[in-house]
Amino acid sequence: xxxxxxxxxxDTVTRPSPGMRTFMSNARVxxxxxxxxxxxxxxxxxAADLLGKEAALFVPSGTxxxxxxxxxxxxxxxxxxTEEGYHVHYxxxxxxxxxxxxxxxxxxxxxxVPSAEHVxxxxxxxxxxxxxxxxxxxxxxxxxxxxxxxxxxxxxLMKLRELADTTSLSIHLDGARLFNxxxxxxxxxxxxxxxxxxxMICCSKGLGAPFGSxxxxxxxxxxxxxxxxxxxxxxxxxxxxxxxxxxxxxxxxRDRLEEDHEHARRLARRLIEEFEGxxxxxxxxxxxxxxxxxxxxxxxxxxARDRGVLVFPWTGNKVRCVTHLNLTxxxxxxxxxxxxxxxxxxxxxxxxxxxTAPAKAA
Ligand SMILES: *Cc1c(COP(=O)(O)O)cnc(C)c1O
Numbered sequence: 001x002x003x004x005x006x007x008x009x010x011d012t013v014t015r016p017s018p019g020m021r022t023f024m025s026n027a028r029v030x031x032x033x034x035x036x037x038x039x040x041x042x043x044x045x046x047a048a049d050l051l052g053k054e055a056a057l058f059v060p061s062g063t064x065x066x067x068x069x070x071x072x073x074x075x076x077x078x079x080x081x082t083e084e085g086y087h088v089h090y091x092x093x094x095x096x097x098x099x100x101x102x103x104x105x106x107x108x109x110x111x112x113v114p115s116a117e118h119v120x121x122x123x124x125x126x127x128x129x130x131x132x133x134x135x136x137x138x139x140x141x142x143x144x145x146x147x148x149x150x151x152x153x154x155x156x157l158m159k160l161r162e163l164a165d166t167t168s169l170s171i172h173l174d175g176a177r178l179f180n181x182x183x184x185x186x187x188x189x190x191x192x193x194x195x196x197x198x199x200m201i202c203c204s205k206g207l208g209a210p211f212g213s214x215x216x217x218x219x220x221x222x223x224x225x226x227x228x229x230x231x232x233x234x235x236x237x238x239x240x241x242x243x244x245x246x247x248x249x250x251x252x253x254r255d256r257l258e259e260d261h262e263h264a265r266r267l268a269r270r271l272i273e274e275f276e277g278x279x280x281x282x283x284x285x286x287x288x289x290x291x292x293x294x295x296x297x298x299x300x301x302x303x304a305r306d307r308g309v310l311v312f313p314w315t316g317n318k319v320r321c322v323t324h325l326n327l328t329x330x331x332x333x334x335x336x337x338x339x340x341x342x343x344x345x346x347x348x349x350x351x352x353x354x355x356t357a358p359a360k361a362a
Pocket of ligand 1 (some may be wrong): 060061062063064066088141145174177202204205211246259
């Protein structure tokens, strides 16, 4: 990668900060298989307290946390109601089949937020008897990645909790970016978590740890989750080095997410000059619709790469830009300049056979 390439593909491209590396190198470790890794224990206790849950389990990835949550909350053949754009459906549908043998029931919504009416309708759509699949889990997401990192409104979550209580659904909250939601809404993560039975958080997204996610729930569910983690090959031994990074991220890199949100807002505000479909969901993501440029998202990403900006082709016509802790305000401005120039060239029919060299930052 070129020295001055600006990477907006994801908030997983960050590198451990110097403080994090020091914290990691000083971490006490033991064998977590014997429940003896002090750093893992500290992390799990800290996260459980932060989210107001009885217990937590450190797992390698967000996907594994989601999958364990579904597995411990369902029986094979059960139904998981979710939204079509959520990670659980968009990326994990095959995992749900292979690991939990559940059926996904994806809802189609305008804004990524299923209402209680949506969910009741899904419940009532078919005859519900013991002969057919049983709706067991309502799987939600906050922030909502496919909707440019928008917030799942707390009042909607509360209404869904009421419905879940009357219909014996358990609620799973995919909170890969829950702290982004919390910072943007000024709602404590514990308040969101209180309405879910199982919650997952990623330390390797905006929080900037190199590894790891946590699943949070009551002690009974986490006990069973520990068994499933082992079964999936996700039980770790001297994991304290990684747990230390995750703990450092949770303790010291949470508040700075505000800066990522400000950067995403700044980027979006610049991009609206040249792009028609710019959506900033209020956190660290900007979604760009490139339809108006007469080019696919993939082709756009490739041209942007030639100009020193990495973006992620989300769908055929949407490109995702994510801000994170390794980007400075100058990087944001420079990326905006390069992307706007590219859009401008595309609109004016500029020959793209000879990509212009990335402008060197002054
Ligand atoms: C990244 C992400 C996940 C999965 O996390 P991995 O660590 O990449 O497995 C799940 N849900 C959402 C919303 C995510 O953004």
